[in-house]
Structure formats: C-alpha cells, structure tokens
Amino acid sequence: MRINHEARGIEDPRRVRCALLRYKSMIGVAKVIINFDMKVIEALKFNSGLLKNLQTVGIKVDDTQYIALYDDYTRMQSEGGKMSYIVAILAEKYHVCERTVYSLIKKFESDCKSFAADNP
Numbered sequence: 001m002r003i004n005h006e007a008r009g010i011e012d013p014r015r016v017r018c019a020l021l022r023y024k025s026m027i028g029v030a031k032v033i034i035n036f037d038m039k040v041i042e043a044l045k046f047n048s049g050l051l052k053n054l055q056t057v058g059i060k061v062d063d064t065q066y067i068a069l070y071d072d073y074t075r076m077q078s079e080g081g082k083m084s085y086i087v088a089i090l091a092e093k094y095h096v097c098e099r100t101v102y103s104l105i106k107k108f109e110s111d112c113k114s115f116a117a118d119n120p
C-alpha cells in the first residue's frame with residue numbers, strides 16, 4: 001500500500017515506509033518523485049531531467065527548504081512590514097542569520113540564469 005503525502009505534510013519521514021513525496025518545482029508544474037523504498041541512484045535516474053534543468057538555470061535542490069521562509073516574507077511584506085523587522089523575525093523563526101535571509105530573498109526574486117549566459 002502506498003501513502004501519498006505532500007512534502008510539508010510528513011511529520012516524521014522515518015515512520016512513513018512507502019510514501020511518495022511530490023515537490024512542486026519553480027519551473028512549470030514539474031514534480032520530483034521519490035519513493036522511500038528506492039535506491040538513491042533510482043531516484044536520481046527517475047528525476048534526472050528535472051534536476052538537470054534546475055541546475056542549468058541556477059537552482060539548487062537545497063533551496064526547497066527555504067520556500068516557506070520566502071512565503072512568510074511575501075505575506076509579511078504585503079501586510080506592510082518593514083524589511084529589517086521582517087528579516088529579524090524570519091531569521092529567528094527559521095534559525096538562520098539575518099544575512100542568510102537577505103541572500104535568500106535576493107536569490108528567490110532574481111531571474112533564472114540562462115544556460116547560454118553560464119556557458120560561453
């Protein structure tokens with residue numbers, strides 16, 4: 001039996017034996033699918049096209065852990081919060097330094113790099 005969970009919905013991944021994680025990527029509606037019973041090489045092969053495309057435009061898989069931080073930033077900004085206050089709150093909430101929050105905001109608001117620009 002397979003249990004489907006959204007990535008944020010899994011409270012303890014060690015307790016979920018056969019779960020599928022589906023991450024919405026920042027490019028279109030593509031999804032990364034990982035089955036906990038898969039070997040690492042199987043997951044890489046299955047998702048290699050998407051991972052190569054993300055790498056080509058300058059997106060790292062580790063960036064997904066900060067999506068909620070950026071969502072909180074945009075919400076607080078739309079509510080009229082001042083930048084320095086928002087950054088201080090997010091740094092404390094997500095246990096990162098303020099410089100990291102500024103860097104993440106700048107990164108997420110930048111355009112994806114084009115392959116041609118990175119490879120002359």
